[in-house]
Amino acid sequence: MPVEQLDAARKQLAVEVMSKAGEVLLHWSAAEPVDGNPDFVSTAGEHEQKQLDANAAADELFRFGVREEQEGRPQKAESLYEQAVEKDSGYSPALLKLAERDYRAADFAAAEKRLSQALAQDSTDPGINYLAGIVYRAGGQMSRAQDAFWKVVHFGGARPPALQQLGEIAIQEKRYVDAERLLGDALRYNPDNQLTRTALAVALRLAGDPRHRRQVVEQAMAAMPIFPFALAESSREPRGTSPAMSADSLSALGPRGEVDTYLSVAAWYRGLGDFASSNQVLNAAAGRFGESPLVYYYLASNAWKQDRDPEGARYAAKAAAAPYTTLFPHRVADALVLSDVLAQNAQDTHALVLMGDFLFARGRYDDAAAKWRSASKLGLENAELERDLGIWAWRVKGDRNLAASYYEKAKQLAPQQYRLYPDLDEIYAEMGDNARREKLYATAPASVLERDVVRVRQAAFLVDEGRFEDALGVLGSHPFKPWEGGQVAREMYVLANVKRGRQQMSHKAYGEAEKSFRQALEYPVTLGVGKPDRPHDEEAQYWLGEALNAEGDRNGALSAWRSAADSGESGDGNSALFRAAALQRLGNSQQAEKELSRLATMADESQASAQDFCIAGRAQQFLGQGSTAEQDFREALKRDPGNRCARLELTRTADRMQTVGATH
Secondary structure (H helix, E strand, C coil): CCCCCHHHHHHHCEEEEECCCCCEEEEEECCCCCCCCCCCCCCCCCCCCCCCCCCCCHHHHHHHHHHHHHCCCHHHHHHHHHHHHHHCCCCHHHHHHHHHHHHHCCCHHHHHHHHHHHHHHCCCCHHHHHHHHHHHHHCCCHHHHHHHHHHHHHHCCCHHHHHHHHHHHHHHCCCHHHHHHHHHHHHHHCCCCHHHHHHHHHHHHHHCCHHHHHHHHHHHHHHCCCCHHHHHHHCCCCCCCCCCCCCCCCHHHCCCCCHHHHHHHHHHHHHCCCHHHHHHHHHHHHHHCCCCHHHHHHHHHHHHHCCCHHHHHHHHHHHHHCCCCCCCCCCHHHHHHHHHHHHHCCCCHHHHHHHHHHHHHCCCHHHHHHHHHHHHHCCCCCHHHHHHHHHHHHHHCCCHHHHHHHHHHHHHHCCCCCCHHHHHHHHHHHHCCHHHHHHHHHCCCHHHHCCHHHHHHHHHHHHHCCCHHHHHHHHHCCCCCCCCCHHHHHHHHHHHHHHHHHHHHHCCCHHHHHHHHHHHCCCCHHHCCCCCCCCCCHHHHHHHHHHHHHCCCHHHHHHHHHHHHHHHHHCCCHHHHHHHHHHHHCCCHHHHHHHHHHHHHHHHCCCCCHHHHHHHHHHHHHCCCHHHHHHHHHHHHHHCCCCHHHHHHHHHHHHHHHHHHHHC
């Protein structure tokens, strides 16, 4: 509907969904805030997180590592596991975690070394032996794998999984009677495991027992009608009859676009030594996803395993000619297939790139970069490849000049790829090269500059330059989508206004500063984020109080500081900082000093981040410890050269010193 005034229309616009009986099922109103739910407060209360002591024992390091892993920080967790092993070279729980990491990265030699350390402490431990069996099997050491799995069975623990592994190895070695017995035993322990039941059906099919096999696979299908492995096996015909597995019969494995499901099933059949079934799943996938190189690499590797070298070479050539896709290898079986391909042809650039993708995702960063660089040297020109090398140079090696060169090449190959621009801008920012940042945006295509994430980074550059009006112009002339950088856009909008206001304060333009701080409290519709029920605008409220106080409006200043103190009560970080600063201005110096001192000690914690150091530095500023604050800001930049908080504070300090020097 055409409207004359948007703000007025927003207050009246509402949508209701009603049932046939007239009952309101859903209600939405534009007048309500986008994220207006009350702040969640746990009824269990607050629990102080215990900090890790520098002299912590191996078991405590391990417990902290488990917590980091559960909270989604695997790299920190692995570092703690490494420290635990340094404290105690035979500490099995940490060794097992590290061995599992190495196995998932297809580094079997490293995994074996960890496991041998653990087994030296306890050779009867079922958990250690089970993982050892998995590693040995993946590395092709079937005899050692079976010995390890039998130890699991004998000493208790993970018996059903160990029996399943033994049964699968028996299928692989064509000992179908043994496989039937072992898999049957595994099912007696765990009758709900449909993968074990499907493996039993494979053993029965290959042994030539169609009737029993049909009963078993029907049981699996009845229990899990859409289980991919059972679906695939139900499409197979008994040995001696014409195969019936096809693209049509396997269509239930997943809709178009889900080639990964086919690859998982094909990899499982391959692990059983059932190459005929694996190939038929792969051929069905090739019929639906013909441009996926990984499918053809699997077919090539299967052919080589069956001594059909010319066929393998044809499939490898098809894979190498297919376009590079975003299907990333993630299974250990994928890495084994790619290793086979590279053993046959070390100059296959697609295989090199895909192997690099796998290794990088598993933390083997330098090994990944070696594969990517080999592909680049062999003449592969691909923007994603150059970007991946840029990420390695930037995030892993800390070489920003090298990272910039990779990103620049990627941008040259794909100038419309907007995601390259924010990263390159951040690299230039960490290098302190604002001239290249300016050129980046001056030469960017218009379609790139219209992207939300690019707009925010461009505004960030302008803020770093002290061009606050220009930054606000960039933000205000573009409608941001809530699902793509909307919150970040508001944060940059607040930052630009607050920095502009503080600059105006330094020039004693208090009225203009008041306008800037009030503007920072607004939630323009174009930024794509609504005002929450309890906003954390403490910083803008605090500085608004400072501006009003400078203008002689003491009551207005006190009101602004009270707002900052009240809203920051449930916040942390920057919110807690400006709550404390507001309490200081309200005369509650004891509570303010206590809060500021607590924030200042964040830099003393062993796990302190760059942002923790910046908050600590700003707290030191309010406590009157300018030199300590500067040290904290410099440490923040040392830990993260992209930390804008520290960079802006140091710039402001330098500008102030320069001004003082000029007046004297």
